[in-house]
Amino acid sequence: MGAPELLQFALAGLKNGSIYALVALGFTIVYASTGVINFAQGEFVMLGGMLSVWAHSTLGLPLPLAALIGILGTAVIGVVFELLAIRPRKDGDPLALIIITVGGSLLLSNLARHVFGPSERSLPAFTAGPSLRFLGATLERQSLWIFGLTALAVVVLTVFYSRTRLGRAMRACSINRTAARLVGVDPKRLVTISFALAAALGGLAGVVTTPLTQTAFNVGSSFGIKGFAAAILGGLGNPIAAVIGGLVLGLLESMSIAFLSSTYKDAISLVVLLLVLFIRPQGLLGRGGREKV
Amino acid sequence: MSLLREHWRKLALLIVGAGVAVVPLFVTGTDARYVLKVLSFVGINALIVLGLALLFGYAGQVSMGHAAFFGLGAYASAWVTKSLGLPWLVGLAAAVLLTAAAGILLALPSLRLKGHYLAMATLAFGEIMRIAFVEAKGVTGGPDGLSGIPYASIGPLSFDTPQMNYWLVWGVLVLAIWLAANIVNGRPGRSMRALHGSELGTMASGINITGIKVRVFTLSAVFAGVAGALYASVVGFVSPSTFSLHLSVILVAMAVLGGTRSLAGPLLAAVVLTLIPYADAILPGLSREVMTVIQEWEADVYGLVIIIVILFMPGGIAGALRGVFVRGGEAK
């Protein structure tokens, strides 16, 4: 196998990995503020795609505007979901909230089927034109959008968490819910904001991948599984860990295809994930730490 | 007092056993077969959820991979009875042994993991098994599945009618409830409640927490495996699409909706949620139009029910039941 092929495999892995990373970022954000794995995160990806397709094809709006509607619309749905289904559960018991998100996932995907129909839909590529060639490998233009937007999301999130008062409050909240109150921020509002952010990121993932893969009411769960796996692989902590987890998972899959078998690529990457968990139960970049007596 | 309760329990068990046993005698209409088939599916789901209730409600663990144990049991017994032509009890034993072995193998390394990491590990296990079910064509029949699986039989007794199927499934379920209740009320249950109260105190009592968790995990895997063996013989067909992550998640949702430290709550949740799409099996007045709407909106209704129950019944169904019972004058 030559160098151009290897590069091609790496590019494929990075492209899938970036998509996983975007979804994983959404998991991380909600986890940070609530301690909850949001099983509806994959549905946000689906909604981002579906809403932008609806805006573009049905309403006939230009693509950038349709993309914006996809992202903002999903964010609004995320907020509504938080207000109606998460906030009323006052004790914030993580397991109860997780099961609520499972219910939300069922509800959102099936409502989408009622509203948008059961067939798959697609969007045109953001920038038309033949794919780019370098070193014997090729890369389609949409991948650049995916890489760029993933990088942008990480930078924005990192700056948000470290430089803004709200972001710092959210970090404080993830460590201790009362800490946020001490900084003068209402933890309830932070949870709402985190759902808005996570939904917007999921929507973004849906919008950028739809031109490549099409979307349908039932795509949410597979995005959800991959994103969850990426977030756990990286270690549920910070945005960087989510991105590393996503990229590692993507590369793992494409290298499995390259050197082992495409039939078993998912099994192989899941086995690796299990081994990582058994050796490092906190994920690749997760904080370890002994338990206190 | 304790003696009185002991008798109460025996009596109640007898009455329920008798109640379960006589249901087919009342179901005699043209749709008896349908009603009994639905009740058999309900019993099978309830059996898996019973195991998950032990695991989640008493040992505080979550498994997102129980559909895989369900599948392992189904394929094991299907393969043994259909492909090898061995008696059904051998198939059942194979299902039990295989799921027990898989349960221990998964539990030992996984129980070091906490919360979400455990959820991911069990989820990964479930997906790996699903891939195995598709790829191990020689044993599982691949995506087309295995059809023509023989009915269950014990010696000359063949469970080849819906009545017999029903009796088999519910007989096993009642037995499993008895076992689970004994565990919950016996030493292992006491140890698990202790763990819930104080982890340090439990360790200081010399109780091997991991050992208990591994055993509960294994037991719940075996319950799912037995449910699988029953499923294979009741449906006569097994294919990989049944044992999906979606099923695992729904089963966990049933256990959580039921509430912690209760067997009745999760069982009730399993019965009610399983019956939603088959509502006309127990409510014969429902028209076709209503059923069509229910089927069309079934998944949405599931989602909504899950959200609403958890929001407005914080202790799950078990919590609500306890409330009713306490108000009903049981408080001493």
Place this chain on the structure above:
Amino acid sequence: MIVNTRKVLILFLAALLLAVPLVGCSSDGGKDTSEKPAEVKDPYRIGAVLSETGTYAGLGAPERNTLEMEVAKINDAGGVNGHPIEIVFEDDATDPDTAVAATTRLIDKEGVMAIIGATGTGATMAMRQEIDRAGIPQLSPAGGTAVTASFDPLVFQTPWSNSLVVPFELAYIKKQGITKIGLIADSGGFGKDGAGVVKEKVAGAGITIVAEEAFNAGDTDMSAQLTKIKAAGAEAVLMVTAGKEAATVAKNMMDLGMTVPLFGTHGNARTEFIEGAGAGAEGFRFAAGKILLPESYDSGSESYKVATEFIDEYSAQFDKAPDTFAGHAYDALHIIINAMMTLDEGFTPAELRDAIEATDGFVGIGGVFTYSATDHNGMTEDDLVMYQVTDGKWVLAK
């Protein structure tokens, strides 16, 4: 805690006490007009188990549309020998055991005399136990080879199965002078089934498979698999899938700069594929029945008339052209109706089955059906043509 067990028992008792009378009632209320010997104007009831929700919802929807539209038409025209047709729909939610319960309900509660379904191969196979028990005929619109390969005298199939399409397509590929192909298939039922048939038949067609790759439903990129196929020196790529991932494969090939032709199967005969793959769909070739282009029939022929009429009516009613799945449902229904037409009043399900098996030269949407005691698929390679995507439209391939 002992109390807890008691609660378990009490609850179950309560639930049973509640359930038993209800169930009891149902046995009184369950009496059905279809039980009585058929009188004039009593409807003939046919069950339909379709995936209206779940993974195959996109397939079940056109099937249901078609059945509703066609039944209305048949009844307006006076039904079958004076009997209206009533279709009882069940949703299997793409789930085998739901399909089993649905079948039982249709047979015992609704008293149907034939069943159309299920949408998916898995559910179709799962229903067999109940079908065999009741002895009523089943017409499946599912395309899996197993449906008729694993033979059941009661089960008939309306789509072109992979075992029909694959040899036809391999022969075409060979005729293009291609001997080395890369195979890419989904890991679900359709892809596995098709890939199996391809591997079985290539040798006979004088073709070798130089690379065999798989992908899963929900995968977002197949360029790694295609890179392997490219590196293996394939002269063409043969893709077997009915999922939306087909569009991603076509697009990835274009983006990788692969110039070798891409072939698909009848699983890709959907406009969504062209829409999704965009420019990547150009030049894509696949085998399917003639329904996609009625002009492939002689314009005066019976086939042409049937196909154009159905397409026009469906398009008018649902604002969308019918896809192949609509066609499979159409064929299933009309094969049953035609068989009923040949029978006398008060026929039994066994007679209906025999009449269906006697179907000879029925002109349907999928092709011309002739069933026999050994062939329950009923179509031949004559019913297939190769299509090519040109300027975002299907045209007949050279």
Place this chain on the structure above:
Amino acid sequence: MSLLQVREVTRSFGGLIAVDRVSFDVHDGQIKAIIGPNGAGKSTLFNLLTCFDRPDSGSVLFEGRELFGERPDRVVRMGVARSFQNTQLFEEMTAHENVILGTHARSGSSFTPAALRLPSARKRDDLASQEADRLLRLVGLESWRGSLAADMPHGLRRLLEIARALATSPRLVLLDEPAAGLNTQETTALGEVLYRIRDHGATLVIVEHDMGLVMEVSDEIVVLDRGCKIAEGPPRLIQKDPAVIRAYLGEEDADEL
């Protein structure tokens, strides 16, 4: 051979050395006390001896077997029981049940007999119940048998925890500040209980602040200061030891010496 041999045990947290090369022996049938000013490392040492914490180096031999590296519950089953400074009772269970849980250490929580309600399981439960009643009498809690642990007064909760520890049939019992929060009367009663425990054949190690109690009941005392052992010996000698007095100077407890 001594029952417990503590050798060069060291544990640090970050840069701070909490226990620094501490060694001592506990002989069969002794009551041994570990004392020292606040922050001397007593509780840390205690957690190390019962394997609730792992040392950086050193070794602890119990009946000649290395304890370090074992799980806490296994250590209990080997015959080393403990109580906690903040009682760790099962609040929603009765006093009787709390003590029964201690018997699980010996007879296990095995599933099969319990699930099938085998006669052996019932017999074992009966024995456990009788044993628990005996221990409740031993610590003087028989009248609290059916009360929830959560409803019991503070001093009695400590006794209950001791009873639970005894239910594991230990050879060595380690008590972490058993007299903390007890009034004089209760402390005197506690002393009685400690003697009774020893008379039943168990060896005792106590960490305690109450010097009255320590001086009265203990056969030998180990004094820790800032992680180091500064003295060891019988109470009379310890009271006069200059290093000990220095360590306690400035502490209010020093007057009591």
